[in-house]
Amino acid sequence: MDSKVWFQRLDNPDRIEGIASLLLRRGRLTPQVVILCPDAGFMVKLDERLWTIHPESFLAHGVAASDAAENAQHPILLALDVCRDNKPGVLINGTCEVPPELDGFSSIVDFVDAWSEPLMQASRERFRSYRQLGLDPQYIAQTEKK
Template identity: 30%
Template structure:
């Protein structure tokens, strides 16, 4: 069964793209394959640039629509189950069981929190028990 994790920023003004980069750095050390599902081309570019520059000591190997890269940024969902998927879409993923882990990052503003609540309810309705991490 897929694991679903919500990261809620209750006090931090950190943006979702920064926290995604930090989590990607941590997860990639475990040699896991990361898929950032992001339908918005502008946010894809932000992620692409930040993954190169956010850590002055190194960069995270990645590419837009490069399925062979350790981190793939794409407007499409992966077709294989081995991916850890960061969901940048405003809806919960219906294909929850297809992935090993889904990560939802919720920024500290009311519209983002409302979207997060709806996603959480959807995953619960689908029979999953998401874990929540408050930051």
């Protein structure tokens, strides 16, 4: 497995805003991205946030559906399961568990929930789990701007 795993620090409890900020910092979205969402409610809120990220613009994206051809059109795909229809190079893990099916991604982004000790402990467990899978997770020390 040649994937790189990056842990991004979140200083506040809004993971949706953390993901939106990460996508904005990435600039042009190449390669394609799939965002693994923990549940439908999270996915709806993230979908709304990406449409309103700037007053004058948005981040082009779609919500994974049963139509693989339509899913393939989206540079950012929000999904409840790992979906490869848009041929993503990057997996952003919006859940608090190590995703299944990590093969084939050049990069995997996970989060350190620095605002909560129990969630930070869960982040540490995921970090160890990635290592047990033969990956070498790295920590991104940059904090979010408020």
